[in-house]
Amino acid sequence: MSDLSAIDHGQEAGFGDYVQLLKPRVMSLVVFTAMVGLIVAPVPVHPFVAFTAILFIALGGGASGALNMWYDADIDRVMRRTASRPIPAGRISEGEALGLGLALSVLSCLMLGLASNWFAGAFLGFTIFFYVVVYTMWLKRSTPQNIVIGGAAGAFPPMIGWAVATGGVAPESLLMFALIFMWTPPHFWALALFMKDDYSKAGVPMLTVTHGRAATRKHILVYTILLAPVAVALSLTSIGGPVTLVAAIVLNALFIAGAVRIARREETAAEADHYKAEKAFFRFSLAYLFLHFGALLVETSLAPFGLGGW
Amino acid sequence: MAIHRDHELHGRRFGRNLGLGLVLGAFVALIFGLTVVKISHLKEGKLPQAEATQ
Structure with a gap:
């Protein structure tokens, strides 16, 4: 050179x-x-x-x-x-x-x-x-x-x-943290299931490689279930309200349903339809987070009209 | 390779310099705006107190 x-x-x-x-x-x-x-x-x-x-x-x-x-x-x-x-x-x-x-x-x-x-x-x-x-x-x-x-x-x-x-930390901000924290693993593992990057060649231990894809599917379900109470708890705080609560219930029901579908799938079935369920779950996970935080914004913007919040 | 007055490289370099210039300009504007906001807040906060002591 x-x-x-x-x-x-x-x-x-x-x-x-x-x-x-x-x-x-x-x-x-x-x-x-x-x-x-x-x-x-x-x-x-x-x-x-x-x-x-x-x-x-x-x-x-x-x-x-x-x-x-x-x-x-x-x-x-x-x-x-x-x-x-x-x-x-x-x-x-x-x-x-x-x-x-x-x-x-x-x-x-x-x-x-x-x-x-x-x-x-x-x-x-x-x-x-x-x-x-x-x-x-x-x-x-x-x-x-x-x-x-x-x-x-x-x-x-x-x-x-x-x-x-x-200028500080409060239970509300900790719960917002917890929501994203619990949401990240299922979001990324769903991506890992269908992206199939060569992590092992790069020396990065990915759950899909170290514990297998079946174990990753179970992990997604467990984290999705643990995520639901966090979302509901956030909607019950001072920054939540009826809109957030309804959003939390609907979104988490759909998210868990998607995770159950992923957990039940065999790898061969997933490969046959080009990871359709996994891709749908990943796309929905993005909407999930956006709508959750969007609902919090709605509560705040309704406040001047005497609506929103508890 | 023939030497042209404006090689593709120059275009790239110009784009980079222009971008950096705009970013720096925006940064200056930001600091100025922030200063105006902070100082006017300071005034609003301090005036009633100053009047009260008179």
């Missing part, structure tokens, strides 16, 4: 490659849940401050995405689904991703602290630490429970949003 290859056309990173490094799709979930956490909190926040806070929470999430891509570049090169990411494709160097990730982490925490309060800023810092160090560095490659514990990182944003408004 000559030095010329570094400036060869096609290898030079465009602006979009840096955006891709921040995992914009994951960011959209972070933005939505953090926004709900902030809006449903009992303390009003100036709209501009709220906008800034959510922007920097999203940036913090993006920074952890860049650090994750830096650390996992070796895995991403091996797996087909991730081989076109900026680092494995050779458009951005690993050092550049590390630098960008670290700089944006510090910036986002500082700015969130300045815009709202230092508890929220520190909480964002902890979340980045949790995702990058605890999940990416320690757990992802060592235990098939990686998804379960790593899911906590994705569950923190509504708590950060709540902290922006109130």
Whole structure:
């Protein structure tokens, strides 16, 4: 490789490659849940401050995405689904991703602290630490429970949003955390059932590989059942109400029904119809989370009319 | 490979610089907006107290 290859056309990173490094799709979930956490909190926040806070929470999430891509570049090169990411494709160097990730982490925490309060800023810092160090560095490659514990990182944003408004933690924010935390494993394992990534080649212990696909199906059912009481409990708190309760009952009934269907399926049957039930369950899991948090938003927006809430 | 005045690479580089410029501009606007909000809140919070002491 000559030095010329570094400036060869096609290898030079465009602006979009840096955006891709921040995992914009994951960011959209972070933005939505953090926004709900902030809006449903009992303390009003100036709209501009709220906008800034959510922007920097999203940036913090993006920074952890860049650090994750830096650390996992070796895995991403091996797996087909991730081989076109900026680092494995050779458009951005690993050092550049590390630098960008670290700089944006510090910036986002500082700015969130300045815009709202230092508890929220520190909480964002902890979340980045949790995702990058605890999940990416320690757990992802060592235990098939990686998804379960790593899911906590994705569950923190509504708590950060709540902290922006109130400066602390409350049972309501803990239950919002618990909802995403319990939702993550069935969501990801359903994906793992039909994506069939070559995790074993990449050295990542996935439940589907270590314990088998039948065991993964049972795990999905168990977590889905455990998720239901969390959703109902959240709807009974001060941020819940009749709308949330009805949403929780309907959504969880459908979610459990989907999980039962998955648990009962034989692998051959699933393969025969190209994982139709698993794909449907995965798509529904996205709607499940969106509608749950949407219901919380509805409760809050009905409050000025004397409706919503208990 | 012939050297053109505007290689595809230049377009990419320009896009990157433009993007970064816009991001930095937005950041400045954000800080300014935040400052305005914080200072006007500070005023609102402090004025009644200042009047009360007079």
